[in-house]
Amino acid sequence: MTYLIATVLTFLTNITPHPACEAAAVRLTAYSEAVQVARVTICSLVVNQAEQRGLPPALVAELSWAESRWTLHAENTRTKCWGPLQVQPYFWCPDKKKGGCDPVKAGLDALATYLALYPKSQEEAICHFQAGNTCTPGGRRGAKRVLHMTARLKARLAERVPKPVAILDLKRWGQGT
Numbered sequence: 001m002t003y004l005i006a007t008v009l010t011f012l013t014n015i016t017p018h019p020a021c022e023a024a025a026v027r028l029t030a031y032s033e034a035v036q037v038a039r040v041t042i043c044s045l046v047v048n049q050a051e052q053r054g055l056p057p058a059l060v061a062e063l064s065w066a067e068s069r070w071t072l073h074a075e076n077t078r079t080k081c082w083g084p085l086q087v088q089p090y091f092w093c094p095d096k097k098k099g100g101c102d103p104v105k106a107g108l109d110a111l112a113t114y115l116a117l118y119p120k121s122q123e124e125a126i127c128h129f130q131a132g133n134t135c136t137p138g139g140r141r142g143a144k145r146v147l148h149m150t151a152r153l154k155a156r157l158a159e160r161v162p163k164p165v166a167i168l169d170l171k172r173w174g175q176g177t
Contacts, residue, residue: 039070
């Protein structure tokens, strides 16, 4: 049944897996195949929208993993944070309620706002994204962890991309002059 839901979700959303999500999916081996497909689809949905807005895809993939494990409607019962990027509807949704609010758009709005407020330090921006107005020690640790995982994901992505072939200068090498 879960596999069917994942297949339908992938078909209906018509989303091809984003390379950042595929590379980060190595951590999903403990989950069933259906859950893996659903989670990578949600990650791809978030990361594709982030790319359209000019946000760094690897950072968004890792931040959404840290916040919700790529679950679309994840909700923290204590803080009432919601969605794949765990934002508070009161601050980031149009009617200050999650009803009628797009959790992906709200999360990306929040992230874009914090990255614009702290353009010199992604660590500071992520810390405030996770902790709010005051960058707490826990928020700082979380930001460092996300940035560390982002760097690892970027390295994994770089390994997957074939290196460009150098084109030889024909005058110097190919024609013997």
